Amino acid sequence: MSMIETMEAEGGEAVSLHQRILSDISEKILSGAWAPGHRIPFEHELTTEYNCSRMTVNKALSQLAKAGLIERRRRSGSFVRQPQSQAAVLELHDIRIEVEALGLPYRYERLARLKRRSSADDRALLGLSAPGLVLSLECLHFAGQRPFAHEQRLINLAAVAEAGEEEFLGIAPGPWLIGRVPWSQAEHRIRATAAADHVADALDIETGAPCLVVERRTWSAEHPVTHVRFIYPAESHTLVARFTPSQG
Amino acid sequence: MSMIETMEAEGGEAVSLHQRILSDISEKILSGAWAPGHRIPFEHELTTEYNCSRMTVNKALSQLAKAGLIERRRRSGSFVRQPQSQAAVLELHDIRIEVEALGLPYRYERLARLKRRSSADDRALLGLSAPGLVLSLECLHFAGQRPFAHEQRLINLAAVAEAGEEEFLGIAPGPWLIGRVPWSQAEHRIRATAAADHVADALDIETGAPCLVVERRTWSAEHPVTHVRFIYPAESHTLVARFTPSQG
DNA sequence: CGTCTCAATATGTATATACATAATTGCCAT
DNA sequence: ATGGCAATTATGTATATACATATTGAGACG
Structure with a gap:
């Protein structure tokens, strides 16, 4: 009676x-059909x-x-746990807006730009399986005279071909893509x-100084679009997120 | 020959x-003995x-x-993945669950507990206008042998009076409050x-080493309840948050 | 010399079974 | 009634086994 059906479990x-x-x-x-407390x-x-x-x-x-969705009790059964996950609202932040909100003049500088075939690292970052062309960018964002954030970005040219023709001298990749x-x-x-070293130089801080790193991967209809890594000098930046429980 | 020894596996x-x-x-x-890429x-x-x-x-x-520590390849074996531990969505995270998701034994320790009238700092952190009693706690969370996170917490006793009677020796303030x-x-x-200095000692890292700080303030019906500051050694911890545009 | 096929191998998934452990239920004796 | 002692039950952990599946590597063949 052993009949391992890894597939096609009744028409699925x-x-x-x-x-x-x-x-x-x-x-x-998650749909609520089984409410918290339900056995x-x-x-x-x-x-x-x-x-x-x-x-x-x-x-x-x-x-x-283990994922925290249910709680198991011997002799009693398994029960749906109460809270639920709270969606994080961390928004796609625009650095220009952040800087200007501080009342400081914003300036953007493109440090490097390179079109190349994706390396294994590139593919890992973007979540690509097949090789292809990518655009690699390095940029700096200033608040007043001081460097505010360092940006390192990969764009998947298979998803956004036109990016290959853009120099990104006058506009930052973020706003351009959006x-x-x-x-x-x-x-x-x-x-x-x-x-x-490299980043410390650009940000004009000491090598080894603590920094906040925010990495973001974006997909458009299942296609990887871009990977970006922002590095902020510590103390210069705090992320804020607000939540309200998605009702009980 | 079946002899299920759930316990005492050779003197442990x-x-x-x-x-x-x-x-x-x-x-x-996690100790680095098996480097990324190691089979x-x-x-x-x-x-x-x-x-x-x-x-x-x-x-x-x-x-x-599943926890992301290793990668498995058929016919080739299992390999240590590059970065470090990840996990931890940006929900109301429960450190115990994070640690256990890594497959490590969780341990909690209360370092200090003090009931006092709120200082100006306390009121600023909690968002209180009037003075009153607060409970100040300092705790450590362990993953296996190593400290995983340092917790510094204020509880507004005007909002949660019973907390004043709790020692928080056997249960961490987070789960207790929830x-x-x-x-x-x-x-x-x-x-x-x-x-x-103080935190570095507790976490057993060098003074000045980069750390990730997560602070949370919580309100219940407009009343400030608690303020907590978690400090994680860098590299040991990454917050992950996923979004899908809420359409509009 | 490339490529095509096939066997070997390591992981992936499932079964049936066994015994452990904790908690609850119910029964019995006091 | 009631305090304590089984019996029952649901989960927890482990074994041995079976077959599936993907990938590598070696040998066959054009």
Whole structure:
């Protein structure tokens, strides 16, 4: 009776059962169909519902528990946990606007520009699988006399061909892209780091000084568009995000 | 020959094998002993090293892969991924969950606790206008053996009187508050900084080393509830946030 | 000399089974 | 009633096994 059907689980996609259980239950929880506190079916019941072994159900539920969506109690069952995730509103920030909000004159400078075939690093940053042309840019943003942020950017020319003809001397890549490419998804990574020589020079700070790094990847309809890394000298910059719980 | 020894794996703690494999490998990666790109032993080899079945090893490695610490390639093996730990969405994050998602044992320690009348600084941080009682806490969160985050917290006792009776020895203030106080608004500030003496000591890093600072203020129905400042050693931590435009 | 095929290999997913552990239920004796 | 002691139950962890699937590497062939 062993008949491993990794695919085509009764007319579906080519997904593993494990995945299917996971998404089914996540769906029910995130959609609110199963409210916080609700007891989800016992492993035993899911076993018959999905016609699989307890191990499979158990693995999926354990993962949901680790992700914080459910809470498991021996002898009692598994329950939907209360809060829910809060969407972060970190907005695509425009450095010019930030600087001008401080009442300081904004200035932009393009340091370097290079069109090349994507390296493995480039592809990793952009999330590309196949090689192709990319545009690599390095820029500086000033607030008054002082360097405010260092920008290192990759643009996937397969997605935005016209960028290959632009020099980016008079306009920063951010505003240029926003006007041209509708983005459908973005991912931010925020961390602290010690300034490397190269960047420290550009920002006129000491090598090793703490900096805030904001990296952003943007997709347009599943196509990777650009990757950008902003480096701000510490103390000069704070990100602010506000939340209101998405109701209870 | 089945002899499930959930405990006392050759003179150790009462930890599951699964956990032990997870922390062993995480430890090697996070400490740098296994550099990015390094091929970790095949499942087959770990099977003999830990004297267990492949399923157990497989579960642990799959979890590490999901946590982003390693990358698995069929026919080639499993490799340490480049950057560092990531995880942590920019929600109301629970440090315990972050740490456990890395497969490391979580430990919490309260360093200091002080009930006092609010100073001007306290009021500024909490956003209070009138003086009153506050509870000041200092805590440390560990991932395995190493300090993971330093927490400095103020609780407005006018809003949460019961907190004054709690020692916070067995439970961290975050989870304690979440279970008790419905929050209606929160504000995050994120920046980089150089570790001050005091914090560097606690985190076991060098004074002046770059750190990521996450501050959060929380309100419940217009009443300031708490202000907390988490300090993470740089490189050990990255915030990740995903967006999809909310259309308009 | 390139390329095509095939076997070997490491991971991926699933099963059936076994025993451990914690919590609740219910029963029994006091 | 009630305090304590099983029995039951649901989850937790581990094993051995089976087959799927992707990729590498070596050998066959045009």
